[in-house]
Every structure is written in structure tokens, then in C-alpha cells.
Amino acid sequence: MHPALQGLVTIIIGVGGCVGYFVLSNYLLDRFLLPARAMTADETASRRRIGLIAFFAVPALLVAGLVVMYGDLLSAGGIFRLIVGALVILGLWRLTGFIFAEGPLTAGHNISHANMIRPWLFLFPAILALGLYLTYPVFETLRLSFTQRIPGGYEFVGTANYQQMMSEPKFWEAMRNNMMWLVIVPAMSTVMGLIVAQLTDRISWGNIAKMLIFMPMAISFVGASVIFKLIYDTRPIDQEQIGVLNAIYLSLGGSEPQQWLTLPIWNNFLLMVVLIWIQTGFAMVILSAALRGIPEETVEAAIVDGANPFQIFFKIKVPQIMPTIVVVWTTITLTVLKVFDIVFAMTNGQWGTQVLANYMYNKLFTANDWGVGSAAAMVIMILVSPILIWNVRNARKEMK
Amino acid sequence: MDNIAGSKSSLTWAVHLSVAFLVILWLFPTVGLFVSSFRTGDQIASSGWWKSMFPTEQNLVIRAGAPDTQVQQGALYVIEGDLFDGRSAGEVSVWGISSREIDAYKAGETVTLKDGSTLTVQPDGIFRMENTEEFTGSRGQRIFITATTPPEFTTDNYQNMLLDPSNREGMSKAFFSTLTVTIPSTIIPILIAAFAAYALAWMEFPGRAILIACVVGLLVVPLQLALIPLLKFHNAVGIGKGYMGVWFAHTGFGLPLAIYLLRNYMVGLPRDIIENAKVDGATDFQIFTRIILPLSFPALASFAIFQFLWTWNDLLVAMVFLVDSSGETTVMTKQIVELLGTRGGNWEILATAAFISMAVPIAVFFALQRYLVRGLLAGSVK
Numbered sequence: 001m002h003p004a005l006q007g008l009v010t011i012i013i014g015v016g017g018c019v020g021y022f023v024l025s026n027y028l029l030d031r032f033l034l035p036a037r038a039m040t041a042d043e044t045a046s047r048r049r050i051g052l053i054a055f056f057a058v059p060a061l062l063v064a065g066l067v068v069m070y071g072d073l074l075s076a077g078g079i080f081r082l083i084v085g086a087l088v089i090l091g092l093w094r095l096t097g098f099i100f101a102e103g104p105l106t107a108g109h110n111i112s113h114a115n116m117i118r119p120w121l122f123l124f125p126a127i128l129a130l131g132l133y134l135t136y137p138v139f140e141t142l143r144l145s146f147t148q149r150i151p152g153g154y155e156f157v158g159t160a161n162y163q164q165m166m167s168e169p170k171f172w173e174a175m176r177n178n179m180m181w182l183v184i185v186p187a188m189s190t191v192m193g194l195i196v197a198q199l200t201d202r203i204s205w206g207n208i209a210k211m212l213i214f215m216p217m218a219i220s221f222v223g224a225s226v227i228f229k230l231i232y233d234t235r236p237i238d239q240e241q242i243g244v245l246n247a248i249y250l251s252l253g254g255s256e257p258q259q260w261l262t263l264p265i266w267n268n269f270l271l272m273v274v275l276i277w278i279q280t281g282f283a284m285v286i287l288s289a290a291l292r293g294i295p296e297e298t299v300e301a302a303i304v305d306g307a308n309p310f311q312i313f314f315k316i317k318v319p320q321i322m323p324t325i326v327v328v329w330t331t332i333t334l335t336v337l338k339v340f341d342i343v344f345a346m347t348n349g350q351w352g353t354q355v356l357a358n359y360m361y362n363k364l365f366t367a368n369d370w371g372v373g374s375a376a377a378m379v380i381m382i383l384v385s386p387i388l389i390w391n392v393r394n395a396r397k398e399m400k
Numbered sequence: 401m402d403n404i405a406g407s408k409s410s411l412t413w414a415v416h417l418s419v420a421f422l423v424i425l426w427l428f429p430t431v432g433l434f435v436s437s438f439r440t441g442d443q444i445a446s447s448g449w450w451k452s453m454f455p456t457e458q459n460l461v462i463r464a465g466a467p468d469t470q471v472q473q474g475a476l477y478v479i480e481g482d483l484f485d486g487r488s489a490g491e492v493s494v495w496g497i498s499s500r501e502i503d504a505y506k507a508g509e510t511v512t513l514k515d516g517s518t519l520t521v522q523p524d525g526i527f528r529m530e531n532t533e534e535f536t537g538s539r540g541q542r543i544f545i546t547a548t549t550p551p552e553f554t555t556d557n558y559q560n561m562l563l564d565p566s567n568r569e570g571m572s573k574a575f576f577s578t579l580t581v582t583i584p585s586t587i588i589p590i591l592i593a594a595f596a597a598y599a600l601a602w603m604e605f606p607g608r609a610i611l612i613a614c615v616v617g618l619l620v621v622p623l624q625l626a627l628i629p630l631l632k633f634h635n636a637v638g639i640g641k642g643y644m645g646v647w648f649a650h651t652g653f654g655l656p657l658a659i660y661l662l663r664n665y666m667v668g669l670p671r672d673i674i675e676n677a678k679v680d681g682a683t684d685f686q687i688f689t690r691i692i693l694p695l696s697f698p699a700l701a702s703f704a705i706f707q708f709l710w711t712w713n714d715l716l717v718a719m720v721f722l723v724d725s726s727g728e729t730t731v732m733t734k735q736i737v738e739l740l741g742t743r744g745g746n747w748e749i750l751a752t753a754a755f756i757s758m759a760v761p762i763a764v765f766f767a768l769q770r771y772l773v774r775g776l777l778a779g780s781v782k
Contacts, residue, residue, distance in 0.1 A: 118599075129651060196419070
């Protein structure tokens with residue numbers, strides 16, 4: 001089947017499935033399970049009979065499926081599956097009492113019970129997807145990082161993967177580079193964004209200027225890599241340079257064209273430029289909104305007191321938008337920790353430009369070493385977790 | 401700000417100039433690639449793109465018309481023609497007939513050649529050779545000219561990369577693959593997230609606060625962690641590598657942001673509307689589809705743009721979950737990376753390929769920027 005057609009079919013099935021699930025499950029709940037009206041004892045009794053059949057058909061099928069699919073139920077995995085199955089059955093048993101209560105019922109009872117169930121109907125697909133695609137992998141990666149692939153399975157090797165990783169110079173190179181990225185890129189992007197936001201707020205064509213500086217946000221990291229590779233391009237000395245950087249370098253008196261991406265240390269900064277170029281627009285948009293939110297009275301008071309524009313900016317405005325600056329900083333920090341495409345496309349970690357995400361990718365898919373690759377992924381997770389905890393605490397504070 | 405006394409300082413000009421400088425600095429890289437994609441490979445290799453905007457002085461070697469094109473005018477045999485025939489017009493400054501002296505004569509001069517004929521080259525490239533005897537030989541006279549040619553651009557690169565079905569490096573297939581990845585990956589998470597966000601915003605149930613905290617936490621979980629476990633999972637359930645896997649993966653990775661953005665927006669909707677509807681007997685499902693969804697359109701649009709840009713520009717997820725060894729389903733980002741490896745010096749190919757992949761996101765960006773900014777603000781500023 002042509003992929004475009006397949007895509008269309010998937011959209012229809014996917015969207016139709018989602019809509020169908022939401023409509024049907026709510027319809028079932030409101031019409032048959034817990035209709036918003038009083039029910040006689042006869043009605044509830046027949047409802048309970050149908051419900052019990054349906055509810056026990058599901059676990060029966062589940063167990064049958066487990067037996068057919070995995071056969072051996074006495075291994076460690078089999079017992080684990082049996083326990084899960086037992087828990088599901090227990091949960092359903094408790095639910096039957098909740099949904100299919102016996103005896104005459106009031107409309108209020110039905111409505112309040114339906115309202116307790118409905119949120120979970122709404123949330124179910126999201127919880128399933130988040131659990132399967134984001135939560136489970138964290139634990140699975142943790143497990144994999146302590147194992148090694150052997151033919152036909154895995155064996156537990158303790159911290160050997162971590163030890164091997166620590167002994168590799170490439171890993172420490174990646175750590176060192178990641179730290180440099182972490183310091184420089186968020187700082188430069190935020191500072192540039194702040195400067196642009198402040199300058200453009202004061203001029204008539206500021207919005208157009210902002211839009212143009214914001215535009216790299218729409219460009220893929222790969223596209224940006226191509227753009228900057230052209231800038232860093234090198235031609236032999238007797239030919240005309242087509243890379244801007246070398247052309248400028250030679251016109252400023254450089255003796256011969258440089259292979260920029262192979263110059264140790266410098267090449268890291270040249271790669272960082274790409275991300276700074278992309279992220280400045282993001283910082284600018286958010287900081288510009290924050291600057292506009294500053295109460296005018298504070299600025300006016302400063303002017304009356306004779307502050308000059310620089311004092312107003314550094315002593316009045318920046319302190320007031322400090323929380324936003326922190327948010328921008330951490331958001332860019334997260335992007336930096338995951339930076340992969342730029343390094344992969346421009347140098348693939350050669351010439352001393354390795355970063356953690358690319359190191360991990362090489363381990364996973366080039367060296368095919370899932371243990372060390374997972375260990376490297378866990379290092380990224382550990383580096384991210386302070387921000388994770390901080391975010392969650394902030395969110396909880398806000399909820400209260 | 402202009403209404404505040406003192407804000408119009410002498411710095412205004414400095415501000416204008418520095419903003420202009422920054423804008424040019426930020427645009428310069430993109431423009432460079434854009435201009436390069438309209439130049440031929442030879443042009444790109446022979447001069448920097450920034451010079452292509454201006455007339456350039458070039459040395460050309462052109463053959464005049466061969467003797468069989470001569471015509472007899474009275475007693476004279478004449479060969480006439482335009483040196484710029486078949487290329488863009490230019491202006492000849494000096495010319496010559498020997499490779500050692502390519503600047504021997506000025507434009508407009510008439511020169512007598514060895515065989516007695518005369519040759520005139522005009523500044524506009526028109527030449528005229530006259531002889532009293534018939535011209536012989538099979539090839540025309542070589543003329544070396546130094547000419548200033550105006551900027552010249554071509555759309556051949558795009559035709560080659562997009563429309564030529566025999567070009568194995570063409571982008572048209574990858575373009576449709578990317579589109580096939582992007583559209584379901586944008587629509588499905590929105591739908592799932594909208595219901596979840598409504599439940600988290602407007603329904604009372606135990607565990608709601610914990611779920612919201614979980615979503616906030618999952619926002620920052622690096623997707624790198626998910627690669628191997630999910631690849632294993634996809635292989636175990638029989639999806640393997642393919643569109644199905646990449647759609648699911650993008651859905652999962654996009655959900656936290658979608659739920660977070662939509663919930664924050666929905667919480668801000670006026671409580672009265674929802675309570676009135678409840679009093680009138682509307683069910684939650686009706687409230688959601690008839691009231692909340694239409695009112696949340698701006699937030700839905702913001703997330704849709706985010707997710708679209710992210711899935712369109714993505715490389716890692718596509719490489720891990722989609723692109724197999726057959727290369728039939730390669731996406732544009734992956735193809736560009738491959739071209740970077742195999743065609744590192746062919747900038748006409750690279751620039752064109754990159755621009756084909758960048759055109760759609762840039763168009764979306766300029767058309768729907770309003771929603772993008774709104775989404776960014778809702779997503780990060782607290």
C-alpha cells in the first residue's frame with residue numbers, strides 16, 4: 001500500500017478509534033451501566049448478571065491468552081504475569097460491587113458513581129500512552145544498564161557497564177563537552193535573547209525584527225547543520241573561499257584557510273553557535289513578553305530619580321523578570337542535554353566534539369552495546385532529574 | 401514606552417543600528433543557503449554566494465561561429481553572432497584571440513587576423529568577422545573575453561531534486577514519507593490529550609494532583625531513554641520498524657506537553673459557562689465536545705504547530721523507529737544527513753535538499769506565528 005494512503009487510513013483508524021472509544025465508553029456508562037435515573041431492584045439484578053458475565057469474560061480471556069502466548073507459567077516472568085492477572089481480576093471484582101450494586105437505586109446514586117468513573121475513561125488512553133512510552137522505558141533502561149546482552153537473553157552484570165563507560169576516554173570527552181555546552185549555550189542564548197527583546201521593544205519595526213530572529217526555531221537541527229556547514233566550508237588556499245568564516249578570516253589577515261570543524265576545542269564552540277542561533281529566538285519571545293509585563297510605574301519612578309537607560313535595564317527590569325530568565329535558562333538547558341542532531345550531522349563526534357546523546361546513540365546503534373548505551377542514557381536522565389524535581393515541586397506549589 | 405519622559409534618548413539611533421545588525425547576522429546564514437540553492441554547482445564552487453548578488457567579472461573562452469555559418473554580403477564573406485548566445489547577457493570590457501593575451505584589445509576595436517580577415521567585438525557581445533575570401537576550416541575562431549555578467553540564478557537544482565523521478569537522491573519520496581510521519585503524529589496526540597486535559601482541569605477525582613505532577617515530570621524525561629525499551633517492545637508486539645511505530649512513539653513523546661498546555665488553558669476558561677451547562681443537564685461529554693473544545697481552539701492550534709514542527713524536523717525518532725535498511729521510508733532529515741556524508745562538497749544538492757525540507761516549516765511558522773508564540777508563553781512562563 002502506498003505510504004500516503006496508509007497514512008490516511010491510519011489517521012482515519014487512529015482518530016476514529018479515539019473518537020469511537022470516547023463516545024462509546026461514555027455512551028455505555030450513561031445509557032446502560034449507570035443511567036441518570038432511579039432503578040428498580042429487578043433492573044439492577046439483570047444489569048448485574050450481564051455485567052458479571054462481561055466482567056469475567058475479560059479476565060478469563062486474559063488468562064487464556066497468557067497461557068497460550070507464554071505457555072510456561074512457572075518461570076519468573078510467568079509468575080509475574082500471573083500476579084498481574086490476579087490483580088486485574090481482583091480489581092474487576094471490586095469494581096463490580098461498585099458499578100453493579102444490587103437493590104433499588106436512586107438517580108443520585110447512579111450519577112455520583114458515573115462521575116467517579118468518567119475521569120478515568122477520559123484519562124485512560126493518555127495514561128496508557130504515558131505509562132508505556134515514557135514511564136516504563138525509564139525503568140527498563142535502568143534495568144538494561146545493569147545487564148549485558150547474551151545470545152538469547154540478558155545477564156545481570158552489576159555495574160560493569162558503568163565501569164566500562166567510565167574507563168572510556170570518549171565518555172569523559174562527551175561529559176566535558178556536555179558541560180561546556182551546558183554553561184555556554186543557555187547563557188549565550190538567554191543573554192542574546194534578552195538583548196534583542198530589550199532593543200526591539202523600543203522601535204517601530206521591532207515586531208518584524210523579532211519575527212526574523214525567531215525564524216530559526218522553525219528550522220530543523222539538520223537543516224541548520226547544513227546551513228552552518230556551508231559557513232564553515234574550507235577550500236584549498238589557491239581557490240576562492242566559499243565559506244564565509246574562511247573568507248572573513250583570510251581578509252582579516254589569516255595566513256591560510258582553516259578546517260574549522262577539525263580544530264580541537266574551537267569546533268565545539270562552532271557547533272554551539274548553531275544551537276545558540278536557534279534558541280535565541282525562543283529566549284527572546286518569552287523574555288520580551290516578560291519585559292512587557294513589568295509595571296510601568298517602577299520604570300517611571302526610576303526615570304524620575306534620574307536613572308540612565310542602562311541602570312533601568314540592569315537594576316529595575318532584569319531583577320523583576322528573574323523568574324522568567326530562570327525558566328528560559330532551564331528550558332534551554334534541557335534542550336542542550338538532549339542535543340544530538342547537530343553533532344551527529346556535522347561531526348558525528350569526531351575531532352573531540354562528542355556529546356552524551358551522540359555517544360549514547362553510537363553505543364546503541366553502531367557498537368550495538370545496549371548495556372553501555374543504556375548506562376549513558378541513565379547519565380542523561382540523572383543530569384535532567386534536578387530540573388525534573390524542581391519543576392514538579394513548582395507545579396505542586398502552584399496547585400495549592 | 402514612548403510616552404515616558406526621557407525614554408527617547410540619543411541611544412535611539414544606536415538601537416536601530418544594532419537591531420538591524422543583529423537581524424542581518426541572524427538572517428545571513430539562511431540567506432546564504434537559500435541563494436546557493438539557486439546557483440549551479442560550478443558557480444557555488446567558484447565564488448562565495450555573497451558575490452552572486454552582484455555583477456561578476458568573468459574570463460570566458462568562446463568560439464565564434466564556424467565557417468559554415470558564413471554569409472556572403474556583396475564581395476565580403478561575413479560571420480556574425482552574439483558571444484553571449486545561450487548564456488545570460490553581460491558586458492565585454494577587453495578581449496583577445498590568444499590565451500597569452502586575453503586582454504589585448506578593447507571592446508569595439510577592429511583587429512586584423514593572420515588570414516587577413518577582420519574581427520570586431522562590440523561591448524554587448526556582438527561580433528563580426530569579415531573577409532574577402534571564403535572562410536575555411538571546420539571550427540570557429542577562439543575569442544577570449546573578459547566580461548561583467550549580471551547575477552545568474554537557476555531553478556534547475558529544484559527540478560533535479562524534486563521533479564526528476566530517475567534521481568535516486570531526489571527528495572520527493574522522502575518528502576512524502578515525512579508528511580506521512582507528521583500528520584498522524586500531530587492529530588492523534590491532540591485528541592488523546594484533549595480528553596485527559598479536560599479531566600485534569602475540570603473533573604474532581606482522587607489522585608488528580610499526583611497525575612498532574614507526573615505529567616510535569618514526564619515533560620522533561622529525555623526521549624533517549626525510551627529508544628531501546630520501545631524498540632524492543634515494538635519488535636515484541638510485531639510492529640517492528642515502520643510508520644506505525646514512529647506514529648506511536650511521537651504520540652507518546654508529545655503527550656506530556658500536549659496535556660500540560662491544554663490543561664493550563666482549559667483551567668483558565670470561565671467556570672460559569674461549565675456550571676451553567678451542568679445545571680441545564682449537559683453531561684461531561686457534551687460539555688467537553690460542545691463548549692470546551694471550541695473554546696480551546698487557540699491552545700489546540702499552538703500544540704498542533706509545536707508537534708508539527710517537532711515531528712517534521714525530527715531525526716532521532718525517525719532513525720530509530722522508522723528508517724530500515726531498505727531505505728524505502730527514509731525521511732528528509734535522514735536523507736540530508738546521508739547526503740552530507742556522500743555529497744559533502746556538492747553544495748547545490750545539499751542546499752536544495754535542505755531548503756526543500758525547510759520550506760514547509762518556515763511557511764507554517766510565518767503563517768501561524770501568533771499561535772506558536774502563545775503556545776511558547778503558555779508552555780514555559782509561570
